[in-house]
Amino acid sequence: MIRDILGYKCRKCGSISYPNHYRCPKCHHTEWRKMDVEFDTLPLPKNGTLLTYTHLYALPPDYEQVFLTLGIVELENGNRLTGQLKIEKPKIGMKVKGKVEVVRKTDYDKYYGIVFYES
Amino acid sequence: MREVYIVGIGITSFGRLEYPLVEIASYPSVVALQDAGLDTVDHLFVANMGGGRINHQTALSSAVLDHLSLWPAGSETIENGPASGSSAVKLGFQAIASGMCETVLVAGAERMSEVNQLDATDFVATLTHPMAEQIYGITLPALAGMFTRLYMEKYGVTRRHLAMVAVKNHGNAMDNFFAHVHTRVTLEGILDDRDAETNNPVIADPLHFFDMCPVSDGGAAVVLASKEVAKKLGKPMIRIAGVGQATDTHAVHERPDPTELTAVRLAAKRAFEMAKIEPKDVNVAELHDAFTILEIAESEEVGFFKKGEGHLALERGETQITGKIPINPSGGLKAKGHPVGATGVAQVHEIVLQLRGQAEKRQVKDPKIGFTCNFGGFGNNVVCTVIKKEE
Numbered sequence: 001m002i003r004d005i006l007g008y009k010c011r012k013c014g015s016i017s018y019p020n021h022y023r024c025p026k027c028h029h030t031e032w033r034k035m036d037v038e039f040d041t042l043p044l045p046k047n048g049t050l051l052t053y054t055h056l057y058a059l060p061p062d063y064e065q066v067f068l069t070l071g072i073v074e075l076e077n078g079n080r081l082t083g084q085l086k087i088e089k090p091k092i093g094m095k096v097k098g099k100v101e102v103v104r105k106t107d108y109d110k111y112y113g114i115v116f117y118e119s
Numbered sequence: 120m121r122e123v124y125i126v127g128i129g130i131t132s133f134g135r136l137e138y139p140l141v142e143i144a145s146y147p148s149v150v151a152l153q154d155a156g157l158d159t160v161d162h163l164f165v166a167n168m169g170g171g172r173i174n175h176q177t178a179l180s181s182a183v184l185d186h187l188s189l190w191p192a193g194s195e196t197i198e199n200g201p202a203s204g205s206s207a208v209k210l211g212f213q214a215i216a217s218g219m220c221e222t223v224l225v226a227g228a229e230r231m232s233e234v235n236q237l238d239a240t241d242f243v244a245t246l247t248h249p250m251a252e253q254i255y256g257i258t259l260p261a262l263a264g265m266f267t268r269l270y271m272e273k274y275g276v277t278r279r280h281l282a283m284v285a286v287k288n289h290g291n292a293m294d295n296f297f298a299h300v301h302t303r304v305t306l307e308g309i310l311d312d313r314d315a316e317t318n319n320p321v322i323a324d325p326l327h328f329f330d331m332c333p334v335s336d337g338g339a340a341v342v343l344a345s346k347e348v349a350k351k352l353g354k355p356m357i358r359i360a361g362v363g364q365a366t367d368t369h370a371v372h373e374r375p376d377p378t379e380l381t382a383v384r385l386a387a388k389r390a391f392e393m394a395k396i397e398p399k400d401v402n403v404a405e406l407h408d409a410f411t412i413l414e415i416a417e418s419e420e421v422g423f424f425k426k427g428e429g430h431l432a433l434e435r436g437e438t439q440i441t442g443k444i445p446i447n448p449s450g451g452l453k454a455k456g457h458p459v460g461a462t463g464v465a466q467v468h469e470i471v472l473q474l475r476g477q478a479e480k481r482q483v484k485d486p487k488i489g490f491t492c493n494f495g496g497f498g499n500n501v502v503c504t505v506i507k508k509e510e
Binding site for chain 1: 237238240241244248250251252254255256257258260261264265266267268269272320321322323324325326368369370371372373377
């Protein structure tokens with residue numbers, strides 16, 4: 001099964017944002033339906049350019065590893081994502097490709113998110 | 120709008136405190152009331168971030184009010200992340216400026232040592248975006264690390280500059296009895312020595328241990344009053360001349376330029392406009408240096424230095440106590456400590472101490488105007504104040 005990160009497309013101005021906002025960050029448009037806001041969702045591209053990164057050694061207690069590599073990536077469509085990196089020697093400006101994997105496990109839950117690899 | 124004066128101040132030692140949270144808030148409150156010469160107030164604001172989560176104490180302000188026997192004054196607990204303290208000062212300011220109150224007690228308190236260091240960092244990380252940041256293991260140090268890497272790349276800031284902030288602020292804290300860390304830090308020890316990597320291990324590269332503030336317990340309080348009351352009390356007339364607040368996107372990656380702290384710039388601008396002064400008029404400042412890079416970045420965004428030149432001013436010693444614009448004479452969050460809810464109130468406490476000329480060995484020479492910047496989230500909710508001494 002291929003998993004995606006979904007971007008939220010405004011039905012009025014067409015801008016795509018991630019994460020979602022109750023009102024469009026660009027035009028403040030809200031479309032109400034069934035007591036809930038409905039944006040059109042669409043899978044975000046997974047390839048992009050690494051903007052910045054860090055190796056984090058002070059991890060939340062539920063991680064059983066020494067460090068995590070985290071970064072911000074600008075995707076091909078201009079949207080940005082924060083995610084984990086599985087890249088040995090990251091460099092600002094390098095091309096990366098993303099895959100949706102388990103990024104965090106707690107006692108009862110697992111969370112899926114984007115992990116970037118060297119492309 | 121009525122004028123608002125700071126007539127009393129109080130603080131606890133920062134560090135590990137073996138007292139309940141309610142007492143950490145109450146002690147500086149009593150000190151501040153005594154300093155003001157007031158027996159009671161119209162209203163109490165208590166700034167705190169983690170009471171409900173880590174201390175099992177909700178409705179903290181009611182508990183503190185009861186502890187201080189201040190009934191039937193009104194009270195609220197103010198939670199605005201690491202900017203809770205300044206938010207509470209802002210609300211106290213509004214309560215008096217609006218004419219609703221004559222006197223307000225603002226206390227800030229946090230007791231982080233109830234949990235271990237990892238849980239404390241995890242607790243602070245709950246302020247990040249739950250879907251876009253938190254699930255990845257993002258903590259505040261990680262956001263600061265990514266910010267620092269970009270800043271270094273763009274403006275030529277080096278690890279040496281960051282270490283210079285740590286050395287300066289730890290040096291200032293040596294003269295602050297209430298500071299959390301009383302250790303003289305040298306560039307050799309944390310940067311050049313062959314043991315430097317052991318003394319100063321990497322936490323979120325390029326940030327190292329000595330680029331981070333400690334996890335502290337502590338409390339601070341100030342008493343605010345209208346001009347009429349302040350005159351009667353006969354304390355030095357120290358006025359909150361300007362307050363500004365601004366916000367930014369929750370997820371850091373959504374900001375157009377990740378090296379800009381837009382909320383800091385706007386909050387400072389609003390505070391300066393209300394006070395009708397310019398950044399160059401400020402004689403002493405307390406900036407939110409939870410990470411060393413933030414002192415440099417904020418000193419530029421608030422307008423003390425041009426963008427990208429804060430580290431050069433630091434090199435020239437302009438931010439030392441004897442410099443052109445002394446920054447963090449108290450030791451800052453870096454060395455004085457960062458009990459999150461108390462920090463904003465403690466910054467105001469230090470500025471009042473400086474304006475009154477009571478800062479002893481770390482006294483800045485004859486300051487007239489002070490400035491504070493309290494940075495909530497990773498720059499998504501920022502409160503700045505301008506505080507002025509009147510003759």
